[in-house]
Amino acid sequence: MRRDDLLAELNRWLNVEQIQDYCPNGLQVEGRETVSHIVTGVTASQALIQQALDVGADTLLVHHGYFWKGEAQPITGMKKRRIETLLSANMNLIAYHLPLDTQADFGNNVELLKRLGAERLEPARTASPEGILMLGHYAKPLSGAELSERLESILQRDLVAAVVSDKPIQRIAVCTGGGQGFIEDALNAGADAFVTGEVSEQTVHVARECGIQFFAAGHHATERYGVKALGEQIAEQFGLRVTFIDVDNPA
Numbered sequence: 534m535r536r537d538d539l540l541a542e543l544n545r546w547l548n549v550e551q552i553q554d555y556c557p558n559g560l561q562v563e564g565r566e567t568v569s570h571i572v573t574g575v576t577a578s579q580a581l582i583q584q585a586l587d588v589g590a591d592t593l594l595v596h597h598g599y600f601w602k603g604e605a606q607p608i609t610g611m612k613k614r615r616i617e618t619l620l621s622a623n624m625n626l627i628a629y630h631l632p633l634d635t636q637a638d639f640g641n642n643v644e645l646l647k648r649l650g651a652e653r654l655e656p657a658r659t660a661s662p663e664g665i666l667m668l669g670h671y672a673k674p675l676s677g678a679e680l681s682e683r684l685e686s687i688l689q690r691d692l693v694a695a696v697v698s699d700k701p702i703q704r705i706a707v708c709t710g711g712g713q714g715f716i717e718d719a720l721n722a723g724a725d726a727f728v729t730g731e732v733s734e735q736t737v738h739v740a741r742e743c744g745i746q747f748f749a750a751g752h753h754a755t756e757r758y759g760v761k762a763l764g765e766q767i768a769e770q771f772g773l774r775v776t777f778i779d780v781d782n783p784a
């Protein structure tokens with residue numbers, strides 16, 4: 534498939550033009566014009582690039598790419614090595630950040646909520662861009678201990694931090710990755726529990742003092758599923774070969 538045709542479709546699925554972000558979304562490093570084998574993964578680290586090369590991929594599709602607002606601009610050190618490896622292999626790097634968190638059918642937030650068995654998914658009106666904080670409901674309320682167990686078994690890791698109480702959880706809010714700052718939006722949206730990837734010192738106080746249960750389940754672990762689902766969608770729609778590779782990260 535022509536790379537630019539694929540990009541046009543992806544940009545449309547992910548509503549890229551409507552979302553303000555901290556990095557460029559779409560093609561970040563240009564490689565060959567024809568795409569036949571895509572490797573998907575969370576972050577375009579050197580290890581993931583190498584594994585993509587090892588399986589013979591021509592395109593790498595990730596959630597965390599490069600060129601973040603505020604980062605040092607010179608292409609030196611780690612950044613040089615990564616970009617050099619991509620360019621010398623003529624490999625495309627395609628990245629979608631916030632558009633992939635917020636996507637309504639297969640974004641990171643929606644994919645995690647589905648795995649957690651929540652229903653009636655909807656974006657919280659208290660947070661923007663739309664979909665950055667997603668709500669789900671449990672017809673049969675869960676306890677905090679049950680939600681902890683469910684997270685650990687789905688994500689295959691221990692929680693980073695949790696504030697759990699006896700209050701049944703009926704409404705759950707999710708913002709994957711470094712979303713701890715959305716705890717107040719989750720509270721304002723009436724959530725009984727808030728799940729994200731990371732924790733800050735103050736997040737714990739908000740949870741304890743405002744009565745919302747809180748679960749930090751890992752930045753990487755909570756963000757595996759959007760890019761994986763996007764890859765599956767690409768394989769199904771366009772018949773391209775897509776391989777998801779998880780390079781584990783304890784953060």
Ligand SMILES: [Zn+2]
Nearest residue numbers: 597710711756
């Ligand atoms: Zn992230």
